[in-house]
């Protein structure tokens with residue numbers, strides 16, 4: 001509870017001052033590094049473990065996350081958009097490889113080469129455009145090719161792939177770094193689609209020029225070594241989400257979300273709490289109002305279903321989550337522990353990301369990437 005009095009080790013310049021902040025997001029970079037090493041150890045020594053840091057490292061902050069991963073030994077990063085890549089290049093310097101999942105946009109070719117970014121080419125048109133650009137520039141620049149093995153989202157569909165195989169000229173003068181594909185149900189270990197996509201990917205690789213292959217996201221790293229190929233690309237597991245749902249979480253928790261109690265009231269006669277009057281305090285109920293709401297990413301469908309913790313004590317969300325506030329039933333929490341200024345765990349040791357996401361009817365990915373910007377952020381890192 002004295003977190004609130006301790007000056008933060010490394011606040012971002014644009015996060016609210018520690019004294020004024022109503023909510024705190026603590027990001028444990030040591031846990032992040034541990035998680036990358038845990039992923040890395042799942043595969044053989046000659047398999048490279050990259051890191052996916054798209055969407056601001058799943059909401060945790062791309063700069064600090066990527067620097068921490070780099071210090072843990074990560075040399076290859078994936079982001080979704082070219083602007084994420086440009087920003088990451090500034091942060092990481094010229095050493096690491098940065099790959100852009102969402103591919104080549106018409107007219108953006110020079111931005112890729114200027115910032116040393118590797119496009120993941122997702123269609124025949126992108127392949128031809130990159131080849132033409134590189135030919136014009138007089139030098140082949142690295143690129144990846146994404147083939148669709150069953151996701152039907154990005155990557156060369158079967159007919160375009162067949163054209164590439166029939167006419168290998170499409171690939172001449174390309175400096176191909178990786179061929180990649182993406183699994184659609186890797187978190188369900190016994191789903192037949194995993195083996196189907198694996199067989200298809202292998203079949204495709206036979207017809208492609210020899211180069212590195214990358215297939216595994218977080219969950220696939222834990223499926224079996226067959227899925228590892230040359231490069232793995234974990235995302236969500238790095239940030240503490242369980243890549244093996246239904247089994248114990250092998251990852252360390254990275255994130256803690258806390259908010260201050262603003263006010264506590266005792267309701268003696270039956271009275272409703274919050275918008276919509278969806279909770280009725282029956283009398284002799286204590287309600288704590290907390291400085292966090294759905295605008296901060298604490299989702300509204302946690303109304304009457306979320307559980308916060310004050311120390312070891314659970315405090316259920318009572319009534320609707322509103323934009324900037326939520327109300328907790330703290331009747332069973334010792335009074336001395338719930339005073340204005342006390343910090344409450346919304347995501348923490350007793351209510352990790354996966355549990356909160358499940359209660360909210362969503363997944364850890366969405367919960368993390370939906371976290372807002374009004375927190376005072378604290379990055380814990382034993383190295384700095």
Ligand SMILES: *Cc1c(COP(=O)(O)O)cnc(C)c1O
Nearest residue numbers: 052182217218233234235236237
């Ligand atoms: C987001 C993404 C990943 C990372 O997936 P996780 O499930 O978060 O590990 C890997 N590959 C592609 C193509 C992605 O879009």
